[in-house]
Amino acid sequence: MISPGAVDQVFVTLKDWIVFHTPAPLQTLVSIVIEVATIIVVFAALFALATVFERKGLGRMQNRYGPNRVGPFGVFQPIADAVKSLTKEDVVPRAADHVVHYLAPLVLVGVVFLTYAVLPVGRNMTAVNLDAGVLYFFAVGAATELAIFMAGWSSHNKYSLLGAMRAIAQMVSYEIPLILSSVAVIMIAGTLSTVKIVELQARYSNGLAHWYVFTPWGLAGFILFMIAATAETNRSPFDLPEGESEIISGYFIEYSGFKFALFFLAEYLEMFAVSGLGITLFLGGWSSPVSFLAWIPSWLWFFGKLLALLFAFIWVRGTVPRLRMDQLMNFAWKFMLPMTLVTILSAGIWHFLTVAVVGPKPLGGVIRWLVCALVIFVPYITLARVLERGRRIEKRVYRFAE
Amino acid sequence: MTLPFLILAIMTLAGGVAAMTMRRLVHCALALVVSFAGLSALYLNLGAEFAGLAQLLVYVGAIAILIVFAILLTRGGEGEPEGAFSPAGIVGAVVALAVFAVLAWAVETSGVARAGVTVAAPQITMREIGFALMQRYVLPLEVIALMLTAAMIGAVILALREKRNDSAGDSGAAQKQGLRA
Numbered sequence: 001m002i003s004p005g006a007v008d009q010v011f012v013t014l015k016d017w018i019v020f021h022t023p024a025p026l027q028t029l030v031s032i033v034i035e036v037a038t039i040i041v042v043f044a045a046l047f048a049l050a051t052v053f054e055r056k057g058l059g060r061m062q063n064r065y066g067p068n069r070v071g072p073f074g075v076f077q078p079i080a081d082a083v084k085s086l087t088k089e090d091v092v093p094r095a096a097d098h099v100v101h102y103l104a105p106l107v108l109v110g111v112v113f114l115t116y117a118v119l120p121v122g123r124n125m126t127a128v129n130l131d132a133g134v135l136y137f138f139a140v141g142a143a144t145e146l147a148i149f150m151a152g153w154s155s156h157n158k159y160s161l162l163g164a165m166r167a168i169a170q171m172v173s174y175e176i177p178l179i180l181s182s183v184a185v186i187m188i189a190g191t192l193s194t195v196k197i198v199e200l201q202a203r204y205s206n207g208l209a210h211w212y213v214f215t216p217w218g219l220a221g222f223i224l225f226m227i228a229a230t231a232e233t234n235r236s237p238f239d240l241p242e243g244e245s246e247i248i249s250g251y252f253i254e255y256s257g258f259k260f261a262l263f264f265l266a267e268y269l270e271m272f273a274v275s276g277l278g279i280t281l282f283l284g285g286w287s288s289p290v291s292f293l294a295w296i297p298s299w300l301w302f303f304g305k306l307l308a309l310l311f312a313f314i315w316v317r318g319t320v321p322r323l324r325m326d327q328l329m330n331f332a333w334k335f336m337l338p339m340t341l342v343t344i345l346s347a348g349i350w351h352f353l354t355v356a357v358v359g360p361k362p363l364g365g366v367i368r369w370l371v372c373a374l375v376i377f378v379p380y381i382t383l384a385r386v387l388e389r390g391r392r393i394e395k396r397v398y399r400f401a402e
Numbered sequence: 403m404t405l406p407f408l409i410l411a412i413m414t415l416a417g418g419v420a421a422m423t424m425r426r427l428v429h430c431a432l433a434l435v436v437s438f439a440g441l442s443a444l445y446l447n448l449g450a451e452f453a454g455l456a457q458l459l460v461y462v463g464a465i466a467i468l469i470v471f472a473i474l475l476t477r478g479g480e481g482e483p484e485g486a487f488s489p490a491g492i493v494g495a496v497v498a499l500a501v502f503a504v505l506a507w508a509v510e511t512s513g514v515a516r517a518g519v520t521v522a523a524p525q526i527t528m529r530e531i532g533f534a535l536m537q538r539y540v541l542p543l544e545v546i547a548l549m550l551t552a553a554m555i556g557a558v559i560l561a562l563r564e565k566r567n568d569s570a571g572d573s574g575a576a577q578k579q580g581l582r583a
Binding site (some may be wrong): 125192 | 428439452470
């Protein structure tokens with residue numbers, strides 16, 4: 001009989017075993033190489049899975065089959081896609097800035113992979129346990145904007161440049177709510193280390209985990225975080241940077257073959273990474289929601305949550321239409337930003353409403369929860385009312401498409 | 403001088419040199435980013451986690467984007483570049499030397515240099531930095547924040563186009579706005 005703890009730590013044990021059997025001077029190097037290679041292989045495989053998952057899911061939502069020709073139910077479609085993009089001609093425009101054009105996808109993929117270093121994908125399964133893990137994630141992630149600019153500018157195509165400008169404007173705007181919505185968690189946890197944040201959430205009282213999403217500020221923060229994450233990864237409904245009907249495909253028009261595949265890969269990897277951070281901050285990372293399910297291996301929990309969020313991303317993409325530029329900016333600055341600040345306020349109140357203030361556990365806990373929920377709910381309703389005021393919803397008049 | 407330090411130093415310096423000598427402004431900006439990234443890696447190499455990551459977040463994430471936006475949004479960025487030895491270059495060299503002299507003087511006269519001992523690197527956690535910023539240095543922090551906000555609002559007001567009431571097109575648009583509201 002194998003104990004659940006052994007299954008939970010099987011990858012850590014395996015790595016330790018390999019490192020133990022290498023000569024002493026190479027041990028650090030081998031350890032690093034194993035970690036990096038694992039991250040690259042696992043998340044690239046997840047990318048392949050996600051593409052077929054997304055196409056099948058979208059197909060289902062739009063009443064069509066999706067890919068169903070390669071392998072049973074089209075599951076080998078990613079392999080066909082990879083072969084296709086590897087054998088396609090790599091077209092570089094004559095006017096393009098060749099060096100920057102070549103470097104942009106590489107920088108993008110490299111930077112996105114760097115963010116995985118601080119994600120705890122399981123118990124004791126974090127590549128680098130940084131004291132400033134969350135800060136590292138955002139600092140490294142900020143460099144993706146530059147890669148997108150490089151792609152858009154070097155293509156020497158006005159649509160590329162417009163797409164890059166849109167993407168950067170959008171990413172800069174939504175980075176603020178993204179970071180501010182995680183501030184509440186950092187305040188309550190009192191640490192920036194992703195490992196410690198997960199450990200704090202992996203405690204149980206009455207069989208229920210201390211996930212931050214179970215608190216009012218955590219729930220609001222999680223929703224705001226995921227909206228900002230959708231915008232940050234340029235996914236529908238925030239996919240204006242690639243708006244096909246207006247600017248053809250945005251910053252990667254002039255990329256073909258494998259370079260285009262790299263952009264595609266980076267986009268998905270970014271989505272996994274930011275979902276992984278959302279899981280770490282709000283959904284308890286690798287911990288189980290209830291204590292009697294804690295025997296399920298921690299890495300299975302993490303990837304299960306990741307797939308669930310991935311499904312939510314696909315669902316949103318299949319449901320919500322694309323925003324306009326002014327709607328996008330108004331939403332970021334007039335709604336998201338105030339709401340994240342309210343979340344921080346609520347987290348502060350949560351911190352000070354201790355047992356000494358609101359009384360003992362069952363009733364006191366309920367009071368605390370309700371007070372903090374009210375602090376978020378009232379501004380939310382007020383803000384929504386104020387933003388809606390003066391806007392009359394009337395029949396849309398088309399000027400050119402009657 | 404360790405190997406990582408050597409690599410990072412070469413990367414930082416090469417980035418800086420490239421930023422000064424390249425012809426196209428966007429290339430210069432990108433080279434500057436390499437220099438920024440090298441600098442932040444140097445901080446991390448020294449164990450200054452917060453300084454390194456803040457450098458990365460602020461310079462690579464924000465300042466670089468600001469620079470490329472400024473280049474793209476202002477026309478005439480692609481004009482004939484002046485030679486490396488223009489009068490402006492000489493002034494720049496003098497300023498750079500002066501800054502270097504002041505910094506060198508400050509380092510040489512500081513306590514660490516005079517004591518002549520290698521001090522063990524202090525282990526400062528993010529928590530301590532947070533406490534320092536929020537307790538002891540909270541007033542300077544707020545003052546700086548206020549100043550930056552004032553500067554930003556000032557810049558927006560300076561850049562704002564003055565509203566003209568006499569032109570017909572504008573008043574028509576304003577009327578339309580009024581009708582809609």
